[in-house]
Amino acid sequence: xxxxxxxxRMAIKRVKMITQDAKERACNFREVNQGLTPELAMEEAxxxxxxxxxxxxxxxxxxxxxxxxxxxxxxGDFKLAAEILRVDNALPxxxxxxxxxxVQCEGVCVRGNKGEPVAIGFLERWVAxxxxxxxxxxxxxxxxxxxxxxxxxxxxxxxTTAGELARMGHKVHVFEALxxxxxxLRYGIPEFRLPKAIVDREVENLxxxxxxxxxxxxxGRTLTVDEIAEEFDxxxxxxxxxxxxxxxxxxxxxxxxxxxxxxxxxxxxxxAWMDVEGGTPIARGETVVVFGAGNVAMDSVRxxxxxxxxxxxxxxxxxxxxxxxxxxxIEHAEEEGxxxxxxxxxxxIFGDEKGWVRAVKLQKMELGEPDSSGxxxxxxIAGSEYEMPCNIVVVALGTTANPLLTNTTPAxxxxxxxxxxxxxxxxxxxxxxxxxxxxxxxxxxxILAMGDGKVAxxxxxxxxxxxxxxx
Amino acid sequence: xxLVVSNEEIAPQLHRMVISAPRVARSRKPGQFVIxxxxxxxxxxxxxxxxxxxxxxxxxxxxxxxxxxxxxxxxVPAGGFISDVAGPLGEPTEIEKIGRVVCVGGGAGAAxxxxxxxxxxxxxxxxxxxxxxxxxxxxxxQKELGAFSTHLYTTTEDGSGGEKxxxxxxxxxxxEDPEQCPAAVxxxxxxxxxxxxxxxxxxxxxxxxxxxxxxxxxxxxxxGGCRVTVGGQVKFxxxxxxxxxxxLVDFRELSARQATYLELDAHGCRLDQKIAELKKD
Numbered sequence: 031x032x033x034x035x036x037x038x039r040m041a042i043k044r045v046k047m048i049t050q051d052a053k054e055r056a057c058n059f060r061e062v063n064q065g066l067t068p069e070l071a072m073e074e075a076x077x078x079x080x081x082x083x084x085x086x087x088x089x090x091x092x093x094x095x096x097x098x099x100x101x102x103x104x105x106g107d108f109k110l111a112a113e114i115l116r117v118d119n120a121l122p123x124x125x126x127x128x129x130x131x132x133v134q135c136e137g138v139c140v141r142g143n144k145g146e147p148v149a150i151g152f153l154e155r156w157v158a159x160x161x162x163x164x165x166x167x168x169x170x171x172x173x174x175x176x177x178x179x180x181x182x183x184x185x186x187x188x189x190t191t192a193g194e195l196a197r198m199g200h201k202v203h204v205f206e207a208l209x210x211x212x213x214x215l216r217y218g219i220p221e222f223r224l225p226k227a228i229v230d231r232e233v234e235n236l237x238x239x240x241x242x243x244x245x246x247x248x249x250g251r252t253l254t255v256d257e258i259a260e261e262f263d264x265x266x267x268x269x270x271x272x273x274x275x276x277x278x279x280x281x282x283x284x285x286x287x288x289x290x291x292x293x294x295x296x297x298x299x300x301x302a303w304m305d306v307e308g309g310t311p312i313a314r315g316e317t318v319v320v321f322g323a324g325n326v327a328m329d330s331v332r333x334x335x336x337x338x339x340x341x342x343x344x345x346x347x348x349x350x351x352x353x354x355x356x357x358x359x360i361e362h363a364e365e366e367g368x369x370x371x372x373x374x375x376x377x378x379i380f381g382d383e384k385g386w387v388r389a390v391k392l393q394k395m396e397l398g399e400p401d402s403s404g405x406x407x408x409x410x411i412a413g414s415e416y417e418m419p420c421n422i423v424v425v426a427l428g429t430t431a432n433p434l435l436t437n438t439t440p441a442x443x444x445x446x447x448x449x450x451x452x453x454x455x456x457x458x459x460x461x462x463x464x465x466x467x468x469x470x471x472x473x474x475x476x477i478l479a480m481g482d483g484k485v486a487x488x489x490x491x492x493x494x495x496x497x498x499x500x501x
Numbered sequence: 502x503x504l505v506v507s508n509e510e511i512a513p514q515l516h517r518m519v520i521s522a523p524r525v526a527r528s529r530k531p532g533q534f535v536i537x538x539x540x541x542x543x544x545x546x547x548x549x550x551x552x553x554x555x556x557x558x559x560x561x562x563x564x565x566x567x568x569x570x571x572x573x574x575x576x577v578p579a580g581g582f583i584s585d586v587a588g589p590l591g592e593p594t595e596i597e598k599i600g601r602v603v604c605v606g607g608g609a610g611a612a613x614x615x616x617x618x619x620x621x622x623x624x625x626x627x628x629x630x631x632x633x634x635x636x637x638x639x640x641x642x643q644k645e646l647g648a649f650s651t652h653l654y655t656t657t658e659d660g661s662g663g664e665k666x667x668x669x670x671x672x673x674x675x676x677e678d679p680e681q682c683p684a685a686v687x688x689x690x691x692x693x694x695x696x697x698x699x700x701x702x703x704x705x706x707x708x709x710x711x712x713x714x715x716x717x718x719x720x721x722x723x724x725g726g727c728r729v730t731v732g733g734q735v736k737f738x739x740x741x742x743x744x745x746x747x748x749l750v751d752f753r754e755l756s757a758r759q760a761t762y763l764e765l766d767a768h769g770c771r772l773d774q775k776i777a778e779l780k781k782d
Contacts, residue, residue: 209545209584209585246585246586271723272722272723273737283730285757285761289726295719310544432723434721434722
């Protein structure tokens with residue numbers, strides 16, 4: 031194939047993702063994005079200018095060699111593309127679907143200066159899915175070091191560290207508190223955004239690498255960090271999000287008020303949307319109001335629509351411009367008919383005589399001076415209170431640090447939010463114990479947890495080089 | 502997978518199951534619970550650990566079969582397996598020597614009471630136990646609790662065994678007798694029973710601890726479904742409890758929240774009906 035000139039590359043328009051029709055998908059849980067054809071993928075990959083300084087790679091928390099894998103796609107060598115991707119990213123089918131590319135790789139893509147950036151996320155997803163169909167699973171390296179590492183949590187951070195360490199020849203054992211693997215990938219992110227078959231596949235890839243995963247073990251309760259630090263040569267803690275935050279307004283304990291964690295866990299992990307007899311139930315309603323504007327809020331409000339809400343509302347104190355959710359999720363939610371109500375804050379939740387939610391009292395806001403986050407602070411407009419009838423309220427305001435593990439591990443230094451303090455290698459104040467993801471960051475993204483996991487794996491490998499195996 | 506070592510029906514729909522769960526057996530303390538799930542598509546059920554045998558690596562659970570998920574758990578015979586047993590969860594009971602204590606158990610609550618009562622007796626307390634039920638066959642663990650109780654009183658609502666009436670009858674007599682009035686009361690059972698006990702002991706200023714069993718999913722603090730109001734503060738029963746000062750618990754709210762999924766059809770969109778209507782059009 032002939033090499034394209036920069037001008038020819040510049041002439042190619044950004045590919046459009048093939049998606050399920052918005053009306054149809056708002057009633058089902060099948061994945062919204064349907065993927066690209068090989069031809070579309072190759073054409074899109076040809077839009078990459080293969081810049082020498084690779085800003086996209088800098089913008090990637092796990093440092094994927096983006097221009098290299100895009101070049102391989104453009105040449106039609108999908109196997110090579112998959113191999114390049116796999117070196118840096120243990121969960122490419124996941125990140126290709128859930129990363130906020132617009133503020134990472136695609137946010138700094140040179141093509142974005144004039145027009146649209148290369149669709150790196152779509153291509154990552156495409157290569158990962160192609161590899162799953164066409165390539166054998168990676169096998170454990172023949173040279174095993176004899177070191178054993180315990181990983182706490184099988185979410186994105188834990189799985190990434192496990193994959194990296196297994197490739198280095200260390201034996202990895204993952205402890206998972208829930209009955210199934212994947213952490214937030216399973217209980218949090220809905221099927222329509224990240225099919226659970228993909229999570230299963232990513233986990234199977236790690237098992238093929240020799241990683242063992244033990245479910246139903248809660249570190250901090252079933253076993254302590256001290257106990258596993260004694261038994262294993264090193265430990266990585268990525269136990270994830272903690273206790274959900276509530277609105278702190280009257281009426282929050284009425285029936286029909288859920289934390290987003292509970293709402294999504296019931297639907298995703300427990301399969302409440304399938305309505306299996308004897309399965310985990312979920313309360314449904316005509317009108318569902320979700321407070322918050324991040325990815326979890328988008329997942330909640332789009333889930334509400336799918337399980338039957340005629341009117342699914344996302345209520346946010348600021349405006350669309352300040353929404354922390356991924357751009358694609360906001361667009362998809364708008365297409366699906368989600369009612370966005372901006373510049374409103376909840377004052378109270380009202381219940382009926384049986385204790386079920388019947389309405390929320392809202393106050394209109396306006397944007398004032400910027401606050402410490404740099405975003406303009408919402409200021410209440412006096413006398414603007416009004417009631418909105420609703421049946422279900424979902425609170426998606428984030429979480430505080432989970433206390434179970436840290437309460438039983440006094441040797442771990444915590445910050446004022448009770449998150450674990452780590453150094454630049456993700457090492458904690460306990461020798462041989464590393465940490466990453468939400469328990470360190472206090473709530474972030476899948477890819478940042480994966481970035482921590484990758485850094486930690488290298489930190490752990492360095493640490494192990496100074497030791498001899500315990501067993 | 503967790504092996505079921507034994508399974509016996511000790512009262513109608515009430516089973517005592519010994520399950521092999523060595524990690525839980527080693528770390529478990531009285532007052533803690535496990536989450537049990539019996540296969541794909543089934544609910545996660547919180548169950549108090551009644552007893553353990555760390556040497557054998559087993560725990561004992563007493564399970565009331567009330568719904569599909571619990572019926573499937575108690576249907577697993579000895580030699581069979583349960584897919585998930587996670588724990589121990591919750592804060593252990595603060596067991597100390599107080600002196601004279603009364604433990605009150607209603608129905609299957611006696612099973613939750615058992616480890617607590619045993620711990621209190623072992624700590625050197627003078628223990629009086631009151632257990633009640635709808636009728637004689639629902640009054641469970643009499644022999645087991647009697648083994649370490651100085652006094653044991655039983656009540657039944659229909660008078661088929663023990664004293665006819667509620668557990669509050671013998672409790673009131675103890676509270677009124679200066680010779681027998683306890684320093685603390687522990688109550689476990691249905692919400693109305695725990696509320697009645699607390700309303701009674703409040704008049705006598707006797708500290709009362711209750712063990713709550715609200716609806717929960719993960720049991721590790723993640724979902725917040727088990728939130729209860731205690732002394733005006735919102736607490737998560739799974740990480741802050743399950744035991745709380747009964748005089749501070751908002752029982753009305755607890756009782757309403759417990760009923761959430763029993764009332765689903767009456768609330769909200771009545772989806773089945775709606776689908777039927779759509780089909781008609």
